[in-house]
Amino acid sequence: MQDTTLMQIRSIPIASVVAALTGMDATREGNIMCPLHGDKSTPSLHLYHDTNTFYCFGCKTGGDTIKFVEKLKGVGFWEACKLLASMFQIEIKEEEQSTDPNKKKQLREEDKYFNALERVISLQQTRWGEIEKTRPELYNAVVNRFGDPTDPNSITSRWGLCICDFVSLPLGMKWNELEGVTEEYKAALLIKVDHTAMQHRVLIPIRNAWGRVVGFSARQMVKVEGTEYPKYLTSRSSRFFKKGEVFFGLDKAVTLARKTKTLNIVEGYADVMTLHQHGLVNTVALQGTALTATHLKQLRDMGVRLITLFPDRDAAGEKAVAEHTTTLIKAGFEVKVQLYGEEGDDPDSFFKAL
Ligand SMILES: [Zn+2]
Numbered sequence: 001m002q003d004t005t006l007m008q009i010r011s012i013p014i015a016s017v018v019a020a021l022t023g024m025d026a027t028r029e030g031n032i033m034c035p036l037h038g039d040k041s042t043p044s045l046h047l048y049h050d051t052n053t054f055y056c057f058g059c060k061t062g063g064d065t066i067k068f069v070e071k072l073k074g075v076g077f078w079e080a081c082k083l084l085a086s087m088f089q090i091e092i093k094e095e096e097q098s099t100d101p102n103k104k105k106q107l108r109e110e111d112k113y114f115n116a117l118e119r120v121i122s123l124q125q126t127r128w129g130e131i132e133k134t135r136p137e138l139y140n141a142v143v144n145r146f147g148d149p150t151d152p153n154s155i156t157s158r159w160g161l162c163i164c165d166f167v168s169l170p171l172g173m174k175w176n177e178l179e180g181v182t183e184e185y186k187a188a189l190l191i192k193v194d195h196t197a198m199q200h201r202v203l204i205p206i207r208n209a210w211g212r213v214v215g216f217s218a219r220q221m222v223k224v225e226g227t228e229y230p231k232y233l234t235s236r237s238s239r240f241f242k243k244g245e246v247f248f249g250l251d252k253a254v255t256l257a258r259k260t261k262t263l264n265i266v267e268g269y270a271d272v273m274t275l276h277q278h279g280l281v282n283t284v285a286l287q288g289t290a291l292t293a294t295h296l297k298q299l300r301d302m303g304v305r306l307i308t309l310f311p312d313r314d315a316a317g318e319k320a321v322a323e324h325t326t327t328l329i330k331a332g333f334e335v336k337v338q339l340y341g342e343e344g345d346d347p348d349s350f351f352k353a354l
Contacts, residue, residue, distance in 0.1 A: 001081060003301050005092055006210055009084050010064055011255055014052045017065045020087055021072060031152070034058050036071050046152040050281050051252035053211075055157055057150065060125045062160055063118075064211040064251060076111060077212070113181040113240045116173070117188055117213035121205055123170045124162035125149070131163050138163065141221035142202050146273070155273045160205050166190055166198040166218075187236040188215045197229045204269050206235070206287075209298060211251040215241040217269050232269065234287065244292040247284035248272055256282040257302050264338075265324065266310045267317060271348040275310075278351055283310075291327045299333065306334045312346040313339065 018026040022035045026047055034045035037059035044058035055062035061071055069080035085092050128149040132139045146161055147154025155161065164170060166189060178185050185191075190198060200222035206215045215235030235241055247253075247265075249272040257263045264283040266272055275283040286295070299307070307328050311317035321337055328335045340350040 001078070001092055003209075003298075005085070005090065006081065007254060007258070007301060008090050009081050009088075010052070010066065010210065010251075011258055012065055012084060012088050012090075013049070014047050014054060014065050014068070015049065016088075017068060017084065018047065018054075021069070031057075036061055036068075046157075048158065050256070050279075051158075051276070052255045053158075053252060055152065055160075057152065057157075060122050062122075062157075067118075067211060077114070077210075109180050110240055112178070113184050113188075114212040114214070116178055116181065116185055117205070117215075119173060120164060120170055120189065121160050121162055121203075121213065123172050124164050124203075125160065127163065135163075137222050138200050138202075141200075145221065146202070155277060158276070159273055161202050162205075163201075164189065164203050166201075167195060181240075184238040184240050187238045188241060190216070190218060190233060190235060196224060196227060197233065199224055201233070204273075206241075206246060206248055207251040208246050209250045209254065214246060217248075219269070243287045244289045245294040246287065247295060247298065248287060249276065249284040250298065252276065253282045253284050254302060257304055261304055262306045262308065263299065263302070263304045264308045264310055266347050267312050267320065268346065268348065271310065271346055274348045274351045286324075291324055296327075296331050299331075304333070306336065308336045308338050310338050310340065310347045313341060313343050317346075 015026040018024060024032055026032055031043040032045050032047070033039040033043045034056045036045070036056055039045070039058055045054060045056045047054050053062065053064050054068055065084065066077060066080045069075070069083055070077060073080065073083065075083070082092065142156060142161065146156045149156045151157060168191070169175065175182065198218065201218040201220050204217045204219060205213045206217060208214050217232050217234045220229060220231050237243060248269055253263065260282060262282060264275065264280055266275060266283060266285050268285055272283050272285045309321050309324055311321040325335050325337070340347050
């Protein structure tokens with residue numbers, strides 16, 4: 001299936017998908033009855049129309065339109081895509097029907113990897129209540145910085161942030177279900193990296209353009225006494241997670257970016273999440289890498305023409321902006337640079353201070 005076809009599929013409004021499959025009016029504000037777990041009295045499914053995603057506070061399931069169909073129909077990613085394409089008259093030009101057994105195996109393992117990471121998030125999101133009781137300092141730090149996990153509009157809910165202990169599998173998962181992708185899973189969850197460094201962190205899921213979890217960034221929320229660790233530790237690269245191919249936030253930014261043909265690029269994960277909270281949902285970040293040919297192709301496929309760069313107000317930010325501007329102009333894009341606040345500020349701290 002071509003990237004542009006997938007992009008079209010992901011741009012079908014979530015309200016239309018829910019209405020077509022369940023008959024419910026999903027256009028109004030507020031929660032609706034969740035068909036995924038069968039709400040009895042209190043509606044717990046929240047639709048985010050701006051990013052075309054959903055989250056259920058009852059069954060702790062969230063994602064995009066494709067994920068909704070996967071869960072509702074009990075099918076895999078590709079089946080869900082095909083179903084949506086046929087329901088909304090989107091023509092699939094090129095089938096993902098490879099006869100090469102190696103290619104088939106790779107796709108199967110890729111699916112297994114994505115599904116395992118998705119499962120970590122849904123399992124760990126059921127544990128916020130327990131974390132509040134057993135690790136109040138960490139819980140409060142997350143709530144103060146990213147908002148309450150029970151508030152549908154907090155960053156914590158919208159981005160699926162969760163706590164994971166990084167030493168083993170979450171309760172409810174087994175190693176044998178990861179056969180063939182164990183090493184990649186360990187790389188994604190940073191398992192067995194210096195455990196002290198991994199304490200007191202919240203996991204920020206990194207999703208690819210199709211909303212599938214490819215890795216995590218673990219952000220330190222509480223300082224570990226007497227030690228200096230980086231604020232962010234990101235999943236190690238693997239055959240399923242290539243940092244130079246993923247824009248953080250693109251899965252949520254794609255709808256508005258396609259509509260306006262504009263995209264904002266910021267430096268960090270927190271910058272993206274904060275700008276989205278302020279309505280700038282066509283915002284993404286690179287992951288400390290240069291703009292690659294894959295990135296540029298994604299921009300072209302979305303039909304984006306104008307890129308606005310929001311650099312950090314420091315020497316590294318200036319250097320990055322000069323490099324990105326050159327690359328983007330050479331590739332035929334229009335570029336704008338938006339500076340915020342004072343020397344030393346980043347867009348996140350600027351907006352937080354407002
Ligand atoms: Zn539900």
